Amino acid sequence: MKSEQQLPVLLQGNEAIVLGALAAGCRFFAGYPITPASEISELLSLRLPEAGGRFIQMEDEIASMGAIIGASLAGVKSMTATSGPGFSLIQENLGYACVAEVPCVIVNVMRGGPSTGLPTSPSQGDVQMARWGTHGDHPIIVLATSSVLDCFSITIKAFNLSEKYRVPVIILSDEVVAHTRESVTLPGPEEIRVIDRIAPSVPPEWYKPYAANNRGVPDMAAMGSGYRHHVTGLIHDEKGFPTQNPQEVDLFQRRLHDKISKGFNEIQVSKSIMMEDAEVCVIAYGSVARSAMRAVKEARAKGIKAGLLQLITLFPFPRQIVDSALRQCRVAVVPEMNMGQICREVARVNRSETRIVKHNRIDGQLITPEEILKYLVSV
Amino acid sequence: MREEAEIIRQEYLRHDKKFPHVWCPGCGNGIVMGALLRATHNLKLSKDEIVLASGIGCSGRMPTYIDFNTVHTTHGRSLTFATGIKLANPELSVISVMGDGDATAIGGNHFIHAARRNINITAIIINNSTYGMTGGQYSPTTPYGSKSTTSVYGHVEHAFSIAELAVTAGASFVGRGTVYHASHLDKLIGQAITKRGFSVVEVISNCHVQHGRRNKLGGAVEMMQSFKNNAVTVGKAEKMTTEEMEDKFTIGILADIDKPISTEEYRRINRQAERDADKVVKAKVKNGVKRYEE
Amino acid sequence: MKNDQRYEIRFSGSGGQGIITAAVVMADAVAREAGKHVCQTQSYGPEARGGKSKAEVVVSDSPIDYPKALSIDLLLAMTQVACDAYFFDIRPEGLLVVDSDLVDQVPTSRAVTIPFTRIARELTGKELVANMVALGAVGLLSGQVSMTGLEAALMKRVPKGTEEMNRQALQAGIVEAKKIDLSLLPRSVISDWADD
Numbered sequence: 001m002k003s004e005q006q007l008p009v010l011l012q013g014n015e016a017i018v019l020g021a022l023a024a025g026c027r028f029f030a031g032y033p034i035t036p037a038s039e040i041s042e043l044l045s046l047r048l049p050e051a052g053g054r055f056i057q058m059e060d061e062i063a064s065m066g067a068i069i070g071a072s073l074a075g076v077k078s079m080t081a082t083s084g085p086g087f088s089l090i091q092e093n094l095g096y097a098c099v100a101e102v103p104c105v106i107v108n109v110m111r112g113g114p115s116t117g118l119p120t121s122p123s124q125g126d127v128q129m130a131r132w133g134t135h136g137d138h139p140i141i142v143l144a145t146s147s148v149l150d151c152f153s154i155t156i157k158a159f160n161l162s163e164k165y166r167v168p169v170i171i172l173s174d175e176v177v178a179h180t181r182e183s184v185t186l187p188g189p190e191e192i193r194v195i196d197r198i199a200p201s202v203p204p205e206w207y208k209p210y211a212a213n214n215r216g217v218p219d220m221a222a223m224g225s226g227y228r229h230h231v232t233g234l235i236h237d238e239k240g241f242p243t244q245n246p247q248e249v250d251l252f253q254r255r256l257h258d259k260i261s262k263g264f265n266e267i268q269v270s271k272s273i274m275m276e277d278a279e280v281c282v283i284a285y286g287s288v289a290r291s292a293m294r295a296v297k298e299a300r301a302k303g304i305k306a307g308l309l310q311l312i313t314l315f316p317f318p319r320q321i322v323d324s325a326l327r328q329c330r331v332a333v334v335p336e337m338n339m340g341q342i343c344r345e346v347a348r349v350n351r352s353e354t355r356i357v358k359h360n361r362i363d364g365q366l367i368t369p370e371e372i373l374k375y376l377v378s379v
Numbered sequence: 380m381r382e383e384a385e386i387i388r389q390e391y392l393r394h395d396k397k398f399p400h401v402w403c404p405g406c407g408n409g410i411v412m413g414a415l416l417r418a419t420h421n422l423k424l425s426k427d428e429i430v431l432a433s434g435i436g437c438s439g440r441m442p443t444y445i446d447f448n449t450v451h452t453t454h455g456r457s458l459t460f461a462t463g464i465k466l467a468n469p470e471l472s473v474i475s476v477m478g479d480g481d482a483t484a485i486g487g488n489h490f491i492h493a494a495r496r497n498i499n500i501t502a503i504i505i506n507n508s509t510y511g512m513t514g515g516q517y518s519p520t521t522p523y524g525s526k527s528t529t530s531v532y533g534h535v536e537h538a539f540s541i542a543e544l545a546v547t548a549g550a551s552f553v554g555r556g557t558v559y560h561a562s563h564l565d566k567l568i569g570q571a572i573t574k575r576g577f578s579v580v581e582v583i584s585n586c587h588v589q590h591g592r593r594n595k596l597g598g599a600v601e602m603m604q605s606f607k608n609n610a611v612t613v614g615k616a617e618k619m620t621t622e623e624m625e626d627k628f629t630i631g632i633l634a635d636i637d638k639p640i641s642t643e644e645y646r647r648i649n650r651q652a653e654r655d656a657d658k659v660v661k662a663k664v665k666n667g668v669k670r671y672e673e
Numbered sequence: 674m675k676n677d678q679r680y681e682i683r684f685s686g687s688g689g690q691g692i693i694t695a696a697v698v699m700a701d702a703v704a705r706e707a708g709k710h711v712c713q714t715q716s717y718g719p720e721a722r723g724g725k726s727k728a729e730v731v732v733s734d735s736p737i738d739y740p741k742a743l744s745i746d747l748l749l750a751m752t753q754v755a756c757d758a759y760f761f762d763i764r765p766e767g768l769l770v771v772d773s774d775l776v777d778q779v780p781t782s783r784a785v786t787i788p789f790t791r792i793a794r795e796l797t798g799k800e801l802v803a804n805m806v807a808l809g810a811v812g813l814l815s816g817q818v819s820m821t822g823l824e825a826a827l828m829k830r831v832p833k834g835t836e837e838m839n840r841q842a843l844q845a846g847i848v849e850a851k852k853i854d855l856s857l858l859p860r861s862v863i864s865d866w867a868d869d
Contacts, residue, residue: 010697010704010711028467049652054466054645059492063459066452066489070432070463073450074471078463096453180740181697181713183704223448223464224471226427230393230443232451241397241443293738369739 008185013151013177014039014081016184017107018047020155021079023192026105027053028078030067032060032086035119036175037109040081061086065093065106072102073231075222077159081107084117087126087133094168095134096233098256101166101210101218103197105158110174110286112364121364122175124286127341130170131315137253139260141169141267142315144285148182154312160195161267165259166217172314174337176287176366200227210252211238216259260316268318271310272325274300278307280376281329283322283346285311288335288367295372306376314342319349326354331379335359335367355379387416390446391426397443405599407558407584411505412441414561414582415474418569430473432461434481436512437586438505441476455486458493461500469499469642472572479506480518483541487519494548494577498641501571502579504541507586515589526593542581546634551576553634557583557606560630570632576640583610583628680732680817681742684807685759686751686772688726691804694830695749696728698808702818702826703732709817712737725755732817749811750776751789751803765861770811772803783859785814787849793842802842809846814855820847 011019017040021029029048031041045055054071058064061082068078082090087108097104112118113125126133130142141161145151151173158169200207200219209229210218221227234242235249243249260267274296275281284292289310299306309325311318326332326346332354334343343358350356357375361367388394402408419429429447433439435454442449448471452460457475465473482490482504493500509527510516517527517534520541525534542555552574556564564582571578585591585602596602613631616624684696693715700713715728729742744764750756750771760780763769771779773786787810793803805827812823824843831839 008704010701010713028463030463046652049645049648050655052649052653054649056462056466056645058459058462059488062456063462063489063492066456066459067463067466069452070450070460070465071467072463073460074430074464074467076467078467092453093456093459176714176740179715181700181711182737182740183700183709183711222468223430223450224427224468228426228446228448230449230451232443233453234451239396287740290738290740294743297738366741368741369743 008183010181010183011148012039012179012181013145013148013173014109014179015043016148016151017081017155017171017173018043019186020152021105021159022047022051023152023189023194024077024156024159025194025196026077026079026159027051028068028071028076029053029080030056030058030064030071030078031080031082032058032064034083034086036111036178037081037083037086037107039178040107040109061089062092065090065097068104069093069097069100069102072104073223075225077103077163079105079107081109083109083111083119084113084123084126085115087129091134095136095138097168098134098138098140099136099233099235100231101220101256102168103162103166103220104168105155105162105171106168107155107171107173109178110172112362118364120175122287122337122366123362123364124172124174124288124337124341125362126172127314127338130172139167139257139316141165141167141260141313142172143169143269143312144172144314145177146286146289146310147177148180149184149186150312151177152184152186156192156194157269160193163197164195164217165263165267166197166220167260172286174286199225204228208238209240210236212255212259216255216262264316267313267316268321269312270318270321271308271312273308273310275307275309275325275328277305278329279305280331280333280379281307281309281325282333282335282372282376283309283311283325283342284335285314285342286337288337291367291369292335292372294369295376298369298373299376302377304376311342317345317349322346322349323351326350327352329354331355331357333357333359333372333375333379335361335372337361337367383417383420387413387420391416391420393444393446400444401440402437403588405585405587406437407507407582407586408437408441408505410558410561411476411503411564411582411584412444414564414568415476415503416445417565418572421565422569422572424472424572428470428472430461430464430471432457432464432473432475434477434486436478436481436510438476438478438481455481455484456489457481458486458489458500458502462493462496462498465498465500465642466645469646473499474501474503474572476503476505478511479504479508479520479541480510483519483539483544491544491548494545494550494579496641497549497551497577497638499575500577501568501574502577503568503571504579504581505584506541506581507584507590508538509586509590511586511589515586515593521590525590527590528593542579542633545579545581550579550634551636551638551640552578552632553581554579554632555581555583555628555630557610557630558585559603559606560610563630567632574635576638678734679737679743680746680815681744682730682732682747682749682811682815682817683727683742683745683759683762684729684749684811685725685727685755686749687755690726690751691801692726692751693728695804695808695811696730698823698827698830699812699818700730701830702812702823703730705822705826706818708734710735710737712740714741725758727755727759747811747815749807751807753777756780768814768855768858770807770814772807783861785810785850785853785858787846789846792845792849796841796845797838799838802839805839805842806846806849809843809848810850813847813850814853
């Protein structure tokens with residue numbers, strides 16, 4: 001492990017996700033082959049057994065999602081990885097993980113859609129789907145990666161948030177991030193903070209599996225640990241049993257939302273680059289943030305006071321962070337490899353006179369720095 | 380017998396929490412639940428080491444009533460959750476109870492692959508030939524010609540046989556019983572749980588409220604009577620002609636084979652991987668992913 | 674549009690010529706150079722099978738933002754099709770390196786022509802390692818890696834039993850490239866007064 005973690009190594013984004021997952025304590029993975037996410041399965045099939053974990057290739061993505069929920073219920077940190085078509089299939093059980101509050105991490109390496117779409121081209125078309133893909137009204141955490149090093153650290157962050165808040169966390173990568181190889185120096189184990197779920201401290205007969213602690217998150221007992229309890233996709237009371245009592249239903253539904261709201265400060269992560277005196281800014285995420293970074297540097301070289309707000313947490317949408325960037329700048333450019341899925345969020349939270357300009361590319365090609373620079377120069 | 384029933388009621392049911400149950404009077408599900416509890420009780424399995432998973436439907440409610448580690452999953456996906464649980468903690472005894480639509484329509488793909496994969500899980504499939512909870516629509520085991528709320532002119536498709544499907548898909552143990560033959564069912568479920576590998580018990584059951592009523596099969600008693608009349612043991616069936624077997628079905632053990640169990644194979648892989656860790660990993664990680672390089 | 678601290682190489686040819694492997698080995702070698710950042714991307718999918726194949730390596734002293742090439746410092750073209758397709762992406766001071774047997778029409782006098790495939794065949798009996806002959810030349814001409822580092826990166830990635838053949842191929846490419854005096858080439862690939 002040492003040689004991998006302290007010397008610079010050449011890694012693909014997908015490989016860095018694997019190393020991040022292992023560092024975060026992931027010991028179970030279930031997946032189904034799909035481009036451009038398959039390398040994650042391939043490498044984990046090699047690495048998990050060596051770490052004492054289990055890898056399994058299931059019959060489809062529905063099954064993969066079910067299996068990781070099962071493993072997580074048995075007390076093991078779990079992950080699956082897929083791309084658009086498989087992401088559609090996991091939605092059913094993703095909802096189950098939300099309602100039963102089962103920690104797990106789902107990687108979606110975005111490719112062009114809809115349907116089979118563009119299997120080998122990058123896209124950011126699944127952003128709103130990640131937020132709203134499964135039915136019902138529920139909070140969820142969505143993080144976006146833009147570089148190989150990101151893939152490592154954001155995967156660890158995803159596991160930590162998932163365990164701490166008992167909520168599925170979705171990592172949105174894309175074909176560019178997934179397959180780009182970069183030289184990275186990964187942090188050593190001593191630099192990595194890993195968070196584990198909290199097991200009940202009361203005796204089993206007192207255990208209420210869905211009674212909230214002060215953060216709104218119930219303590220979680222592993223199946224087979226002596227804390228026998230019931231887990232269901234039905235709306236349930238504190239004891240975990242189905243209920244239709246309006247008061248209990250309301251209490252439960254609101255707690256799901258509140259536990260995330262209470263953690264906004266910790267959950268909502270972004271990077272502000274050259275924003276101190278920026279008059280125009282680019283709000284970007286994923287691989288497009290890299291093009292934006294280049295464009296902002298070029299604009300600065302031309303004397304334009306440009307800045308970059310790179311969103312890492314896409315949902316819960318970082319309203320406060322975006323709001324303060326919008327108050328500061330005359331114009332915000334939102335480049336995306338979709339028709340404006342985050343731009344609509346930006347517009348939604350805009351309470352100032354700031355002009356919001358969207359730039360959309362949906363031809364399966366990464367947005368170039370020139371395309372963004374054009375806006376920065378003209379506005 | 381009385382005494383055993385009392386022990387089971389006291390010991391295993393969440394009777395102070397979740398009763399009365401949702402099942403109709405005369406429903407076969409209660410008999411299957413009783414058989415399952417008697418089987419695990421006789422095997423002296425502790426409640427803590429058993430996980431009971433279910434899908435959606437009338438059968439899906441069974442875990443709610445039993446004081447094991449219980450998971451009421453999504454429709455058809457019970458076996459996928461069970462697979463994750465078993466692989467994550469192979470010490471647990473994992474049982475999945477499903478209905479016919481649950482296991483062989485929406486969950487059909489998971490069912491055949493669980494059998495093929497041969498992970499040490501026991502699947503109990505309660506086959507009442509209909510979707511009872513949603514109001515009596517036709518299922519993959521509804522007989523040709525039968526009436527249901529979605530085959531009002533008579534069913535034009537053909538049913539398949541769950542147990543034979545499991546045999547073909549490679550399950551290590553396959554048994555079929557009925558809710559009439561209750562003590563036989565206790566034994567069958569016990570054998571299935573004891574069997575190392577993927578085991579299946581198909582239980583022919585009655586939904587007199589939906590399937591029975593629409594097809595003039597009588598109430599619970601009449602339907603059970605027909606199970607008694609039409610069930611033929613595997614041994615007896617071998618000596619009967621096809622004509623004699625018309626409208627009858629076999630009960631007993633349809634398959635009992637020994638083959639490597641995935642759960643143990645995965646453990647073997649762990650040991651091997653830990654041994655080879657250094658050399659394999661270093662070579663592979665540094666080689667990256669070969670496929671895209673040529 | 675380009676910051677001068679970036680050095681960009683594009684490897685191009687047709688699927689099956691080992692274009693991506695060459696780029697990955699190059700990137701791996703750069704990754705181990707102290708203080709250098711590297712980013713390697715490739716065209717991937719049907720385009721990479723049989724048709725045009727390309728892979729890029731971006732080298733920089735600072736962290737790399739945009740991962741793909743902006744204007745190319747060195748283009749390796751292993752087929753005429755690739756040469757025609759990508760030649761105009763070269764920056765004016767950039768360098769074109771071609772397989773002289775496979776690229777008949779070289780579009781500029783600022784080009785290095787070496788018969789990589791022929792060298793591979795004559796030296797090892799296998800055209801398969803033409804990519805490594807080319808890698809040796811590209812590695813040397815780019816000035817971005819040490820030759821020992823390049824060989825070490827190669828040795829780590831080749832299949833067991835083929836190390837010697839690959840090493841020979843790489844070294845042959847380095848030897849050929851050493852014969853080239855870049856200062857004798859015309860200054861600009863486009864024209865002397867080209868805009869930067």
